[in-house]
Amino acid sequence: xxxxxxxxxxxxxxxxxxxxxxxxxxxxxxxxxxxxxxxxxxxxxxxxxxxxxxxxxxxxxxxxxxxxxxxxxxxxxxxxxxxxxxxxxx
Amino acid sequence: xxxxxxxxxxxxxxxxxxxxxxxxxxxxxxxxxxxxxxxxxxxxxxxxxxxxxxxxxxxxxxxxxxxxxxxxxxxxxxxxxxxxxxxxxxxxxxxxxxxxxxxxxxxxxxxxxxxxxxxxxxxxxxxxxxxxxxxxxxxxxxxxxxxxxxxxxxxxxxxxxxxxxxxxxxxxxxxxxxxxxxxxxxxxxxxxxxxxxxxxxxxxxxxxxxxxxxxxxxxxxxxxxxxxxxxxxxxxxxxxxxxxxxxxxxxxxxxxxxxxxxxxxxxxxxxxxxxxxxxxxxxxxxxxxxxxxxxxxxxxxxxxxxxxxxxxxxxxxxxxxxxxxxxxxxxxxxxxxxxxxxxxxxxxxxxxxxxxxxxxxxxxxxxxxxxxxxxxxxxxxxxxxxxxxxxxxxxxxxxxxxxxxxxxxxxxxxxx
Numbered sequence: 001x002x003x004x005x006x007x008x009x010x011x012x013x014x015x016x017x018x019x020x021x022x023x024x025x026x027x028x029x030x031x032x033x034x035x036x037x038x039x040x041x042x043x044x045x046x047x048x049x050x051x052x053x054x055x056x057x058x059x060x061x062x063x064x065x066x067x068x069x070x071x072x073x074x075x076x077x078x079x080x081x082x083x084x085x086x087x088x089x090x
Numbered sequence: 091x092x093x094x095x096x097x098x099x100x101x102x103x104x105x106x107x108x109x110x111x112x113x114x115x116x117x118x119x120x121x122x123x124x125x126x127x128x129x130x131x132x133x134x135x136x137x138x139x140x141x142x143x144x145x146x147x148x149x150x151x152x153x154x155x156x157x158x159x160x161x162x163x164x165x166x167x168x169x170x171x172x173x174x175x176x177x178x179x180x181x182x183x184x185x186x187x188x189x190x191x192x193x194x195x196x197x198x199x200x201x202x203x204x205x206x207x208x209x210x211x212x213x214x215x216x217x218x219x220x221x222x223x224x225x226x227x228x229x230x231x232x233x234x235x236x237x238x239x240x241x242x243x244x245x246x247x248x249x250x251x252x253x254x255x256x257x258x259x260x261x262x263x264x265x266x267x268x269x270x271x272x273x274x275x276x277x278x279x280x281x282x283x284x285x286x287x288x289x290x291x292x293x294x295x296x297x298x299x300x301x302x303x304x305x306x307x308x309x310x311x312x313x314x315x316x317x318x319x320x321x322x323x324x325x326x327x328x329x330x331x332x333x334x335x336x337x338x339x340x341x342x343x344x345x346x347x348x349x350x351x352x353x354x355x356x357x358x359x360x361x362x363x364x365x366x367x368x369x370x371x372x373x374x375x376x377x378x379x380x381x382x383x384x385x386x387x388x389x390x391x392x393x394x395x396x397x398x399x400x401x402x403x404x405x406x407x408x409x410x411x412x413x414x415x416x417x418x419x420x421x422x423x424x425x426x427x428x429x430x431x432x433x434x435x436x437x438x439x440x441x442x443x444x445x446x447x448x449x450x451x452x453x454x455x456x457x458x459x460x461x462x463x464x465x466x467x468x469x470x471x472x473x474x475x476x477x478x479x480x481x482x483x484x485x486x487x488x489x490x491x492x493x494x495x496x497x498x499x500x501x502x503x504x505x506x
Contacts, residue, residue, distance in 0.1 A: 001387065001389060001391070001397045015397075015399075016399050020388055020389045020504065022343065022390070022502075022503075022504070023343075035489070036489075039488065039489045040339075042432075042488075042501050043341040043432045043488040043489075043501055044339045044340070044341055045339075045341070045342075045343050045503075046339075047330040047340070047342060047343050047344055047390065049328070049331050049344075049392045052390060054389070054390070072344070072390045072391055072392050072393075073392045073393055074393070075391070075393060
């Protein structure tokens, strides 16, 4: 894992300041979406060997939820954006 | 060749020139009845029991690296069956019974050492939880002893009993737990399977799974196409990489877990000891090195290496439990990639494809399960129905609300 994560609000910060939630590709279904959709939301995750988008929380910084795109094999970080930015799921 | 004291003696007289490789390096055949993807402990054990117990010998084990290069050579070698829940306990106890007879069974010295596993408790509440677990174990016919502080102090006087935050009140002990030489487990199963006709094919990575009319017909590999009657996945750590080939999504994330070994010391820690106030476990190898580990790093990773923040955390927990560790130098650390499932328990099941079987999600408890996992998986593949002790490890248990959440933390893989 890279040592620094470039928070869009705080600049490059040590990764120990962050907490990970996981796969950013899942969206909360509507209450009546049915069992399959809820099963997928609660239990199924993308688990790529390579580029992956995840939710990270800047717990010891600005306390914003971020979307971090990184490589699960090399640990390189490609992009970091706020989870509320256009095009991101929250 | 059967290994024995006599064969060691005879070969010594002959200048040790009579030893042969423990398994062949065959060229893959065009077709096998069963192909097992993954030549780790579980894949090799599955092949061994398929051949030995179920008479299926036209079997290939495909390993992308070499035998022993994955998690079977990257764990902390601990065996135990101190589980609370119904779905887990009989399975891990089957594993323990198989460990107890393993060396005679596969004629290989795996250095099975039942030195006892102690889980320390640090509060009244934790003692009550351990009492409950110990009682559950006893009800399942597993040995469990609740030790008080003085008994533990006599056994392990170097622990920090009066730690200001986490004083040690006692321990739950499973005397039959212990350690096993992990590499020898891989080698023993590989040799035993090979002797019975199984082809172990190393440096053979599966790149694709070929399907016709809804059933698997074979695998595309780095050594060409190999046909099969049944395909059995045992690629924990990389399970989703393989199931992605058949567009199957699993309730699994891959995480890295680190382990460590210290410089060699004189005999110091007789048992396996786990810290109850943080994630730390330690035993001493026969060479004298302390073998220890802690928690996973916490983020998805396929890299077989971890980060320094976790190293620091493990060292802190270790020193909180055994202050003398602060003066011990660490020789090596390494990482293994784990299938972390959504409830912390494994999956041994059929899939939506008729002749495709799945063995996955071992989290960081895969080593101790090796014999039972192989046995139950071989049973499933041979008879197409689960072994009675592995019935709970269904793939659909998440959708059906029948999780086996030993730790009780819910669908958050990095917390199990």
